[in-house]
Amino acid sequence: MNCEKYLNLIDDLIEGELSVEQGAGQVNSHLQICPECAAYYKTLEQEKEIYAHYLFDVEPPTDMWTKFQAKAKPEAEAVSLQIPETANASSGWKTNIARFFRLYPALGFALVLVAAFGIALWKFAPGENPNGDEYIAEKESNNVREIAPQSGEIKENETENLLTKDDIDKFVASPKFVKSGDQKNKFLNGKPNGKTINKLVAVKTPKANEKTISAVAVAVDKRQKAPGIAQPSEEQLRQLQLSNLEKATTEQFEKIELLLRSFRNARRVEGADFYDVGYEKQQARKLLERNVWLRQMAGSYGTLYTEEILDKVEPFLLDIANLENNPLPEKIQDIKERVRNQNIIASLQIY
């Protein structure tokens, strides 16, 4: 028999990657008549059963979210703009930059570095900000020039005046604000890079008679606040709890399904008239306690279908957990039959 062509298909079949159109029926028929291929299929099936246990008990620590919150440090988004104080601001941008460097050498140096990296990033990854959190632009007189989508060492104590959002809105709405359509729209909406400007800080050059103000707008990324600190609304809280319940239920069903499959495959102890189901009993006890809690939660949240399935599987967990140490084959068979007749595994799958 030419089994060669079936081997790859058997691999696909066992992986659930072979549809009827792709020949699942044909392979199944072949498995009926070819003992070698049937044995190969059986081996793959047993391997899958064994591998399924590998990650069964692997669970992440429960405080991962708390640790994550601590790690997600605040990151500010900065937008540096220069806006004209009067209509006749006319000093050249080179002069202003030179002055800026003279007066704020450290800040200037930082900006140059940022600009160099930023321009490189901007060039090679247009429209993409790797950090996704910071943005700097510079305006001199009538022209706005983006420096970099990168961080800048802009400190509050280096600033003098606070600008209002209106100041910036007026500025970016003016025809003097020359930017690409998309970026301009983001500024017009007060959301450079999709984030809200909620703090605008101006840096005034010392020579007021220059009639120019360098303004730095610090757009604080809402995400910089540690996630979870914001008080969620009642509805958000309910959604979050429901979502957590759903997740916990899914995990529970996944474990119950594995338990029932493992129980279904329990073998009689060699040379004895009873089964070794010690592991299943222990798992069932663990799952039972959780099941009761989840069922009560599902009831209180009105998720009736979830409650129904949890209710349906509970007697099986109870029966397996309460099996005596060396259960007789009849008891095992009885539970197996009931699992099969009530389509418990299918119910878990459909959920």
Added chain:
Amino acid sequence: MLYDSSVEIKNLMDSLPDDLLSRAQRGDEEAFGLIFAHHHRFIYKFIYAMVGDESVAEELTQETFLGAYKGISSARGESKLRTWLCGIAKNTVYKFMRSHRRQALKTDDEVESINVVDEKNSLPDRQFLNKELNRLIQSALEKLDDDKRLIFTLKELQHLSYNEISEITGYSIPKLKTDLHRAKAEMRQRLAPLLLGGQK
């Protein structure tokens, strides 16, 4: 047919509110919290299977979600969220493995010499067996090369589809199938004494 439920379970796990990603992209902390809650377990298990160490798995899971947090704007589509996170996790794991190459591995002889049945006791404890089994699977997994371990983990242990794995790894489906077949054969060979023992 075993584990045919994996697809349904995966779909269920993916059933997050429709606008969750866009909310997270707008800076909604609760939305990101939900994404974390739904996916961190899957990512942790994936990383654990790749590195075989709980504390490293925890650290790299944190790194993965920090990367996701910073780059959430580049995620495309709710349905691809798990694949996207897996891609970040894969890069994080590879980066880790490059800088901390695995230590000397156990020899095949050591695997074969492990006696999973307590000779003094005719009834081996199932829990003990499972623990031993997991240790041996981990040992065999560590011997696979990085790519084979990645594919084996995603397919055999985490039941992703070839399409999803292809998206995560960038490999073609024929290559995935070949590598998976080889990985399974290697695992079978290394676990042969154990598999035969388990089939008594």
